Amino acid sequence: MVKTNKRILRGFLMLTYVLIISILLFLISSVYSFLNTGADRSKMLHTEVKKVDQYLPKVTWTLDGNEGRKISQQKINAVENDYLDAWYVKHIAYKTNTKAGIEDYFTESARENIYSILKYNKLNKITTEGTTLAHHLDIEFFSEDGQLIVLKDTDAVAYKKVFKDNQLILETTEKATYRYVLLLEDGFWRIRHMVKEASENYKTEFKKATIAYAGIKGINYYPQATPWNMYGEAFDINIIENDFKIIKNAGLNSIRIFVPYEDFGKANVKIDKLEKLEQVLDSAEKEGLKVVVTLFDFYGNYDVLDWTLNHRHAEIVVDKFKNHNAILAWDVKNEPNLDFNSRGKENVTAWLDFMIYLIKSIDKKHPVTIGWSNTKSATILKDKVDIVSFHYYEDVNNFESEYATLKENIKDKPIILQEFGLSSYGGFWRPFASSEEEQANYYKKIQKVLTKNSIPFMSWTLYDFDDVPKEVLGKLPWRTNPQKKYGFINSDGIKKPSFEFISK
Numbered sequence: 001m002v003k004t005n006k007r008i009l010r011g012f013l014m015l016t017y018v019l020i021i022s023i024l025l026f027l028i029s030s031v032y033s034f035l036n037t038g039a040d041r042s043k044m045l046h047t048e049v050k051k052v053d054q055y056l057p058k059v060t061w062t063l064d065g066n067e068g069r070k071i072s073q074q075k076i077n078a079v080e081n082d083y084l085d086a087w088y089v090k091h092i093a094y095k096t097n098t099k100a101g102i103e104d105y106f107t108e109s110a111r112e113n114i115y116s117i118l119k120y121n122k123l124n125k126i127t128t129e130g131t132t133l134a135h136h137l138d139i140e141f142f143s144e145d146g147q148l149i150v151l152k153d154t155d156a157v158a159y160k161k162v163f164k165d166n167q168l169i170l171e172t173t174e175k176a177t178y179r180y181v182l183l184l185e186d187g188f189w190r191i192r193h194m195v196k197e198a199s200e201n202y203k204t205e206f207k208k209a210t211i212a213y214a215g216i217k218g219i220n221y222y223p224q225a226t227p228w229n230m231y232g233e234a235f236d237i238n239i240i241e242n243d244f245k246i247i248k249n250a251g252l253n254s255i256r257i258f259v260p261y262e263d264f265g266k267a268n269v270k271i272d273k274l275e276k277l278e279q280v281l282d283s284a285e286k287e288g289l290k291v292v293v294t295l296f297d298f299y300g301n302y303d304v305l306d307w308t309l310n311h312r313h314a315e316i317v318v319d320k321f322k323n324h325n326a327i328l329a330w331d332v333k334n335e336p337n338l339d340f341n342s343r344g345k346e347n348v349t350a351w352l353d354f355m356i357y358l359i360k361s362i363d364k365k366h367p368v369t370i371g372w373s374n375t376k377s378a379t380i381l382k383d384k385v386d387i388v389s390f391h392y393y394e395d396v397n398n399f400e401s402e403y404a405t406l407k408e409n410i411k412d413k414p415i416i417l418q419e420f421g422l423s424s425y426g427g428f429w430r431p432f433a434s435s436e437e438e439q440a441n442y443y444k445k446i447q448k449v450l451t452k453n454s455i456p457f458m459s460w461t462l463y464d465f466d467d468v469p470k471e472v473l474g475k476l477p478w479r480t481n482p483q484k485k486y487g488f489i490n491s492d493g494i495k496k497p498s499f500e501f502i503s504k
Contacts, residue, residue: 062138082189130160173202216456218254224463251503261299267309290328322363335373391419421460425485440497
């Protein structure tokens with residue numbers, strides 16, 4: 001019995017020994033692995049910054065040499081990454097009045113000023129939402145030991161809104177020149193010192209672009225089988241080409257199409273989507289149709305820190321097609337005024353203002369417009385756009401007077417009725433609302449007004465649709481079912497009575 005107990009005790013001690021040794025080996029290997037792993041900033045820092053997803057201002061470099069040590073392109077890229085990350089975490093800090101991430105991108109002495117501002121803002125209930133839209137960088141000095149850089153940022157464009165007690169008290173855009181001293185610490189560039197050398201209010205002026213195509217008679221277009229998903233896996237250019245022939249033969253000369261923001265890859269626009277869009281534009285040109293391209297479909301954030309991503313998206317799309325012969329105009333956003341209540345009118349209009357500037361800075365030839373959902377909103381930013389576009393789904397009997405009022409307020413620019421129409425749905429959810437005959441009478445009546453007043457127009461839409469995605473109007477059948485029946489051609493490909501009045 002004694003021997004048995006000794007064996008059990010000996011076994012227990014051996015197991016305990018093995019367990020302790022295993023734990024020690026694990027701890028030692030973990031420490032060794034940590035010390036020998038390359039510096040991964042996403043794991044080292046308090047704030048994981050993914051600039052590719054969150055912050056992409058326009059950056060240009062002046063690479064004409066610098067004093068001190070010669071610098072490689074790899075180091076220039078590292079400086080740019082850390083410099084922009086520093087801007088980003090500072091924007092976050094001023095928006096939230098927290099210190100998270102600041103110590104990872106600023107040296108101890110540089111943090112003092114930032115912390116002082118944060119303390120003051122928090123005490124006085126002040127927050128700042130800001131972003132930078134452009135940086136023009138030049139390395140003026142790189143020390144021989146490779147540890148210090150003097151960086152000049154010329155004409156950096158910065159936008160900010162200041163709130164006190166959640167009330168907007170200041171909105172401003174400035175163009176400033178800075179000099180920064182950056183130190184290399186732990187393999188990363190941290191800001192040691194900053195001096196703002198000059199600043200001025202940012203002003204943008206562009207020559208007005210005019211429509212090079214008179215007498216617009218158009219239609220909003222989606223393929224019948226893939227509405228709101230025109231560039232997806234079911235993309236078929238043959239179907240689209242056939243539809244364009246129908247549109248042209250009907251007496252129309254233009255179309256309006258939509259570029260969905262997320263589907264196209266947001267800031268990192270997908271090449272295959274651009275190729276599909278190019279096929280659409282090529283097909284439109286082949287049929288002699290001009291195209292209004294509406295950007296940012298299904299986008300509705302407008303947050304200031306999202307702006308740089310939006311700009312990179314628009315920059316890629318507009319630059320790619322600015323010289324395409326089919327382009328008639330760029331439409332910044334479809335019905336953005338519907339987001340006023342949820343996102344704030346000031347946020348939306350500021351976003352639109354800067355987007356107009358961006359598009360016009362890239363394409364100086366084609367006009368820019370905004371697709372407002374009604375006549376009341378159509379005067380917003382009227383001095384910034386080249387064309388005033390509005391939609392009309394109200395009582396047709398009031399259309400002419402509302403148009404006259406709008407024209408009285410906007411005398412120096414073309415006005416386009418960019419969307420209008422009547423659903424022929426008269427089913428369970430709207431038993432007495434409409435019919436194909438009433439739809440035809442609607443178009444007959446409104447076309448008389450359009451002809452009388454020489455109003456350019458683009459109706460909604462060529463086809464009835466079998467399905468409407470929930471992202472458009474939700475899932476409620478009394479909303480989605482009427483939306484399916486706005487077409488001039490039903491889902492079986494048969495022309496409805498309204499087709500007679502599609503262009504006249």
